Amino acid sequence: MERRSFLKSSAALGCAATITGCKTSSDDANVNPPEPPVPAVTTGWQACFVNCGSNCPVKFTVVDGVVTQLETDNVDIDSYENRQIRACPRGRSLRQRIYADNRIKYPMKRVGPRGSGEYIQISWQQAIAEIYENLSEIYSDPEAGPESILFPVSSGTSGMKTSGTHIWKRLFHLLGGYLNIHGSYSTHQIDTATLYTYGVGSVILNGLESSTQEIRNSDLVVCFGYNPQETFMSGGGVAYEWSEALSQTQAEVIMIDPRYTESAGGKENTWLPILPGTDAALVEALIYELIQLNAVDDAFLKGYVVGWTEDTLPDSAKGQQLSYKDYILGNSSDNTVKDAQYAEAITGISQQQIKDLASKLANASAPFIQMGWGLQRQANGENNARAIYTLIAVLGKFGLPGTSSGVGAKNHTHAFVTPGIPSLKNPVTKSIPAFTWTDAIANDLSKEPMTALTHDVIDSSAADPEQVKLDKNLRAIIVAGSNMPGSQHADINRTQQLLADPNSSVKFVLVSEIYMTPSAKMADIILPEVTQFETNDIVCDGWHSGDLANILITQKAIEPMYEAKTTYDICTMIAERFGKGEQFTEGRTKEEWLKHLWATPMNALGLPDYDTAKTQGIFKHYNGSTPPGLQAFRQDPIANKLNTPSGKIEIYSESLVNKTKNWILPEGEEISAIPKFANHWEGATEDNTDYPFQVASYHTKGRVHSSFHSHSMLRHAVQDCVWLNPIDARELQLSNKQLAKIASPRGEIVLPVRITSRVRPKVIALSQGAWRTATEVNEVDYGGSINVLTSTRPSLIAKGCTSATLRVKLTAA
Numbered sequence: 001m002e003r004r005s006f007l008k009s010s011a012a013l014g015c016a017a018t019i020t021g022c023k024t025s026s027d028d029a030n031v032n033p034p035e036p037p038v039p040a041v042t043t044g045w046q047a048c049f050v051n052c053g054s055n056c057p058v059k060f061t062v063v064d065g066v067v068t069q070l071e072t073d074n075v076d077i078d079s080y081e082n083r084q085i086r087a088c089p090r091g092r093s094l095r096q097r098i099y100a101d102n103r104i105k106y107p108m109k110r111v112g113p114r115g116s117g118e119y120i121q122i123s124w125q126q127a128i129a130e131i132y133e134n135l136s137e138i139y140s141d142p143e144a145g146p147e148s149i150l151f152p153v154s155s156g157t158s159g160m161k162t163s164g165t166h167i168w169k170r171l172f173h174l175l176g177g178y179l180n181i182h183g184s185y186s187t188h189q190i191d192t193a194t195l196y197t198y199g200v201g202s203v204i205l206n207g208l209e210s211s212t213q214e215i216r217n218s219d220l221v222v223c224f225g226y227n228p229q230e231t232f233m234s235g236g237g238v239a240y241e242w243s244e245a246l247s248q249t250q251a252e253v254i255m256i257d258p259r260y261t262e263s264a265g266g267k268e269n270t271w272l273p274i275l276p277g278t279d280a281a282l283v284e285a286l287i288y289e290l291i292q293l294n295a296v297d298d299a300f301l302k303g304y305v306v307g308w309t310e311d312t313l314p315d316s317a318k319g320q321q322l323s324y325k326d327y328i329l330g331n332s333s334d335n336t337v338k339d340a341q342y343a344e345a346i347t348g349i350s351q352q353q354i355k356d357l358a359s360k361l362a363n364a365s366a367p368f369i370q371m372g373w374g375l376q377r378q379a380n381g382e383n384n385a386r387a388i389y390t391l392i393a394v395l396g397k398f399g400l401p402g403t404s405s406g407v408g409a410k411n412h413t414h415a416f417v418t419p420g421i422p423s424l425k426n427p428v429t430k431s432i433p434a435f436t437w438t439d440a441i442a443n444d445l446s447k448e449p450m451t452a453l454t455h456d457v458i459d460s461s462a463a464d465p466e467q468v469k470l471d472k473n474l475r476a477i478i479v480a481g482s483n484m485p486g487s488q489h490a491d492i493n494r495t496q497q498l499l500a501d502p503n504s505s506v507k508f509v510l511v512s513e514i515y516m517t518p519s520a521k522m523a524d525i526i527l528p529e530v531t532q533f534e535t536n537d538i539v540c541d542g543w544h545s546g547d548l549a550n551i552l553i554t555q556k557a558i559e560p561m562y563e564a565k566t567t568y569d570i571c572t573m574i575a576e577r578f579g580k581g582e583q584f585t586e587g588r589t590k591e592e593w594l595k596h597l598w599a600t601p602m603n604a605l606g607l608p609d610y611d612t613a614k615t616q617g618i619f620k621h622y623n624g625s626t627p628p629g630l631q632a633f634r635q636d637p638i639a640n641k642l643n644t645p646s647g648k649i650e651i652y653s654e655s656l657v658n659k660t661k662n663w664i665l666p667e668g669e670e671i672s673a674i675p676k677f678a679n680h681w682e683g684a685t686e687d688n689t690d691y692p693f694q695v696a697s698y699h700t701k702g703r704v705h706s707s708f709h710s711h712s713m714l715r716h717a718v719q720d721c722v723w724l725n726p727i728d729a730r731e732l733q734l735s736n737k738q739l740a741k742i743a744s745p746r747g748e749i750v751l752p753v754r755i756t757s758r759v760r761p762k763v764i765a766l767s768q769g770a771w772r773t774a775t776e777v778n779e780v781d782y783g784g785s786i787n788v789l790t791s792t793r794p795s796l797i798a799k800g801c802t803s804a805t806l807r808v809k810l811t812a813a
């Protein structure tokens with residue numbers, strides 16, 4: 001039976017059952033017991049909307065208005081080109097998202113101090129009135145205004161076209177705007193590294209990627225902190241492509257990571273457990289060894305690379321021994337040869353292992369070198385990423401079959417690109433780095449502004465970029481699709497202290513959420529939003545879902561629960577209160593927007609019209625293999641030059657020198673024109689007996705950030721714990737499952753110990769995203785939230801998120 005006719009007949013059955021039920025009187029029932037009513041059953045398609053890079057479809061079954069079952073994509077014959085986009089266990093647990101007992105049921109207003117979680121129920125009418133009052137006051141106050149309103153990073157509604165953060169931003173663009181942020185917690189340092197090396201300021205969709213399939217043509221795969229089996233887990237996405245590629249290659253696989261990851265998973269040949277934050281030093285020694293092995297072709301590199309040898313330096317740098325080669329050989333001012341002995345002391349990788357890896361790289365005809373983003377979420381993250389690009393450049397093995405430019409997997413196909421409701425233009429042009437937002441609360445900016453030179457504050461309309469400054473503190477924070485203040489931003493104790501202070505500059509915190517998250521507990525007003533199962537939308541493949549595109553109209557499965565509303569309805573109500581209703585809706589309902597938006601993929605790809613497509617489930621398109629990254633550049637570096645000032649791969653970046661020459665840096669810090677390893681705070685080389693362990697932090701399969709944390713099934717399947725090496729466990733006399741207290745200079749958490757050789761000695765591993773359960777500032781957190789421990793000190797160049805740089809001590813709890 002076709003799905004359509006099945007739907008029709010099941011609806012008819014449901015109707016018949018109701019009629020029978022109505023006719024039955026209690027007398028009849030005694031004589032002739034009524035047939036049990038036949039339940040009204042429907043099925044349809046929904047999707048998993050989170051920020052894991054994919055948006056897997058899920059098929060739901062509704063019985064009598066309750067979602068009773070979720071299945072993953074099981075349509076069609078499963079082949080590489082037309083694979084089933086199977087949801088991971090998180091997507092399969094989405095029923096717990098709908099029926100979670102921590103759902104926000106109605107609008108609420110804070111009555112206790114911020115962070116206390118004390119709220120009373122209010123009506124929607126009152127909530128809108130309070131939002132109006134607070135925002136109008138801020139917008140009309142010349143001391144505040146739009147520059148004092150901020151949306152922290154909000155990644156939780158990725159993929160939605162008519163709900164989520166961008167709808168909130170549309171509203172605020174109409175109301176007068178807000179302070180922009182630039183860079184993400186995900187990739188700010190590697191984006192910056194990519195800009196200065198390859199001339200493109202983004203690591204996603206930059207046209208430099210090799211597809212994961214390219215591994216099939218490689219003879220050596222070297223991964224620096226790359227863990228797609230856990231971070232890109234969709235059965236239609238990169239994890240699938242990775243395991244398929246590994247099963248079809250003879251290449252030797254080397255994983256460089258402080259942890260033995262799921263992506264190693266028995267398929268690797270070698271695991272090199274590096275100390276966190278030291279990849280740039282490892283690369284230096286690898287390149288030293290490559291020089292000794294005569295494996296670097298200086299003449300060839302001249303046509304492609306700036307800064308390897310003296311004669312390829314820009315004029316401003318000539319004659320001062322500033323080339324990378326001189327630095328490696330010990331000819332530059334530090335007089336240090338960057339050999340294996342030097343790197344062993346920094347990285348914890350033995351000299352022999354470094355020499356072995358160098359010799360494998362020298363002998364490989366098609367090395368595929370890849371990196372994840374943990375190594376760039378470090379204090380020196382930009383140079384770790386630039387160093388790995390440098391290794392690829394110096395080897396000269398780029399743009400060839402089986403090789404990679406290092407920027408990551410071909411991560412998005414975009415075949416079914418569909419716009420969301422436009423978020424319109426922000427009238428505010430000023431922007432601060434995303435990770436620095438709490439600095440705009442902590443200091444009195446009228447006296448000590450955040451500036452271009454201290455914080456890389458930028459303003460696209462400024463005449464002189466170096467004069468740009470932010471001299472107004474934050475007044476309002478809008479948290480929609482985000483769990484930043486209470487979970488995902490670093491140093492939660494600091495954020496809570498800043499927000500709970502009665503003199504805090506922040507006078508209004510609005511949280512629009514589905515669940516009572518740790519961030520919701522910091523709100524003044526909380527609004528309840530629906531889950532995706534309570535509304536329609538359109539979903540395409542995500543920002544990192546590999547070479548298979550898909551599109552699907554997601555269907556409302558059940559009516560909105562409690563008093564929850566869609567983002568669109570909430571924002572329409574607020575817009576109307578401000579007299580901007582017509583501009584906000586442009587006269588369309590949400591459903592009319594969906595039909596309007598559907599026209600783009602429909603016309604571009606010949607898909608059926610909206611109403612027909614809605615009944616037909618998932619549309620897929622396989623994009624085939626693509627040329628390896630940098631192929632055109634390799635073939636003709638003049639005609640196909642890169643977007644850098646020189647048109648070449650820049651190991652030495654003159655534009656970085658120029659941009660940062662007047663910057664005011666923390667004492668002892670220096671920005672290097674070449675990607676040098678440098679000692680840094682809470683790093684591997686710090687002699688810190690108070691906090692002897694480094695932390696390898698990671699994104700766990702058990703959550704997507706803080707999303708899914710409250711699903712009990714997942715908490716049982718992937719228990720939060722601290723990974724501890726047996727050698728360290730013995731020394732500390734800690735046993736398996738024993739509770740350990742983990743302390744940093746910023747706070748303390750408690751977690752059970754897992755003794756495992758999957759983490760190297762002197763490093764512990766902690767996943768990120770656990771919800772903090774402590775409510776008081778500086779209270780020990782039994783929720784095990786890593787951001788109780790992390791620091792808000794940003795990285796040196798990008799001013800990006802450094803949550804992977806962390807030293808701690810461990811004791812029995």
Ligand SMILES: Nc1nc2c(c(=O)[nH]1)N[C@H]1C(S)=C(S)[C@@H](COP(=O)(O)OP(=O)(O)OC[C@H]3O[C@@H](n4cnc5c(=O)[nH]c(N)nc54)[C@H](O)[C@@H]3O)O[C@H]1N2
Pocket residue numbers: 051153154155156157163164165185186187377479480481482483484487488489490512513514515517529530531532567697698699704705706707768769786787790803804
């Ligand atoms: N220590 C440490 N911290 C980190 C990281 C790390 O590696 N280590 N990683 C960082 C990175 S890379 C990122 S991207 C950030 C992510 O941090 P966030 O962007 O805060 O992402 P989530 O934690 O997933 O929170 C998303 C929230 O959106 C809510 N939500 C879902 N659907 C809707 C909806 O329809 N409407 C509304 N209003 N809300 C909805 C969810 O309930 C959830 O609370 O975390 C960063 N924080």
Ligand SMILES: Nc1nc2c(c(=O)[nH]1)N[C@H]1C(S)=C(S)[C@@H](COP(=O)(O)OP(=O)(O)OC[C@H]3O[C@@H](n4cnc5c(=O)[nH]c(N)nc54)[C@H](O)[C@@H]3O)O[C@H]1N2
Pocket residue numbers: 051052053155185186187224225226227230231232233256257258259261274275276277278279372373374375376378696697698699700701702703704705769804
């Ligand atoms: N399951 C799941 N998937 C996700 C997410 C999630 O929260 N959960 N989040 C999504 C998002 S928004 C993002 S940004 C990405 C994040 O993707 P990544 O940033 O790549 O993920 P991480 O797990 O933080 O880091 C990858 C690996 O780097 C290692 N590592 C850490 N520091 C170093 C170092 O200095 N050197 C080396 N060599 N290795 C190091 C870690 O041990 C880890 O195994 O994942 C996406 N996918």
Ligand code: SF4
Pocket residue numbers: 048049050052053054055056086087088089090091092232233234235704
């Ligand atoms: S891989 Fe990502 S999108 Fe797919 S089901 Fe899992 S969490 Fe959801």
Ligand SMILES: [Mo]
Pocket residue numbers: 185186187
């Ligand atoms: Mo991210």
